[in-house]
Amino acid sequence: MRWYLLLLSLLIVALAGCRAPSGKPSGATPSRPAEPATAATLEPAPAGTLQVVFFDVGQGDSAVVIFPNGKTMLIDGGETHQGRALVDKLRQLGVQHIDWLVATHPHSDHIGGLIEVLKRMPVGEVWDIGMPYESPVYRDFLLAVREARAPDGKRAVFRKARAGLTIQPSPDARVQVLAPREPLLVGTRSDANNNSVVLRLDASGGRFLFTGDIEREGIRRLADMDVRADVLKVSHHGAANGTDRKFLERVQPRVAVISVGANNRYGHPHRETIALLEKRRVYRTDWHGDIVLRLGADQKLQIATTRVAPTNLPQASGAPRARAGVVIGNRNSRVYHAPDCARLPQPENRVRFRSAAEAERAGYRPHTCVQTE
Ligand SMILES: [Zn+2]
Ligand SMILES: [Zn+2]
Structure with missing residues (x-):
């Protein structure tokens, strides 16, 4: 309750006029990027x-949707070592x-x-693309799915998510799978x-x-x-x-959320993306922590975050800060790679830089293979 009052009093980002799902897409957007004024706690x-x-x-x-009637949808869960904190x-x-x-x-x-969620919480259904994929983590995930129990004690249902699958978790909210479709790419x-x-979530007052x-x-x-959506x-x-x-x-979002780790080795988010989002409100998990969006009875979207973003960082370019750590350049192509890139240059052509920024100062450009996750 304290959180909610704080939210109401401090929030300057209440998005008055968020449209109902059937309405026209959001039009003009404010030009300020990330700027939450509220430090929230999760409750x-x-x-x-x-x-x-x-x-x-x-x-x-990782994101969770908690519907007004208490039903829940968890979309992704971060890396394995994040599991315990996620459950908490x-x-x-x-x-x-x-x-x-x-x-x-x-x-x-x-x-x-x-x-970890599958091991520690009852789970009704698991949606997955069902694509053959070899990795120890995916194998452990499938094993956990097999063992998972629904709230009624039965086995969790495993479902291949395909375009067209639609559910209505609560009377005023609908979730639709838009992709993938058969045949898979x-x-x-x-x-x-x-x-x-x-997934597209249509709720009274906003689309995600x-x-x-x-x-x-x-x-x-x-x-x-x-694909129109407010968020x-x-x-x-x-x-x-x-x-x-x-x-x-086509999406015309008012709000864009980027889930990204601080100083990640991929250079995410890329400056091109940040530039494209210039006119949207951008929230980043590396700067804002957990990002909480609420649609209450007034159907206005309210946003709060568990951290207040630093104000001295260049909002229009996340790149210099994000690109820390050693990178490997190719002296012929003048392109640099993440050190674990699958397409590193031949050993004789490699140049080592202490950071991407150093590589860029030397005239090197990033290779797309740094974006592999
Ligand atoms: Zn990813
Ligand atoms: Zn991925």
Whole structure:
């Protein structure tokens, strides 16, 4: 309750006029990027509120939707080592069970933390793309799914998420799967990313679009889908290949959320993405911590965060700060790579830089293979 009052009194980002799902897409957007004034703590929302929380799970993705009637949907869970903290945060929010647990795609920064949730909370259904994928974390995830129990004690239901799957968790909220569709994409830079589950949540007062890690091909496949949303979970941690101008024009988000780890080795979010989002309100889990969005009875979207973003950082470019750590340059192509990139240059062509910033000062440009998660 204290949180809620604080929210009401301090909040300057109440998005008056957020439109109902059937309304026209949001039009002009304020030009200030990240700027929450409120430091929130995680706690249950007042009755009748729809709450969406994007968790700070470092470099990874995780969000929960708590519907007004108490039903819950967890979308991704960050890396495995984030699992315990994720369960604790869910409990702080009053979540005792998960009705729908969604693994957008089998990368560890999305499914790892879900394993702990599956072990420690009743789970009704698990949605997964069901794509063959070899990794120890995905294997552990599938094992945990097999053991998971629903609130009624029966086995958790495993469902392949495909476009068209729609549920109505509460009378005024609907969740629709927009992607992937059959046949799954093959031969892309990352088929796991491009076949991510994409969800649209339509609630009274606002729409949310959850995009997993889709890249160009995945975005192209949404061409005939209604992707308009007030709140966009920016794809692929803000990588340049997860957002383009056309897509943003179709979504028309007022608010963009980037789930990203501080000083991550991929250079996420990329400066191109930040530039594209210039006119939107941008929230980043590395700066704002957990990002809490609420739609109450007044159908106005309220946003608070568990950390107040530093004000002395360049909002229009997350790149210099994000690109810390050693990188490997190619003296021929003048391109630099993350040190664990799958496509490192031949040993004789390698140049080592102490940071991406140093590489860029030397005239090197980032290679897209730094965006592999
Ligand atoms: Zn990812
Ligand atoms: Zn991924």
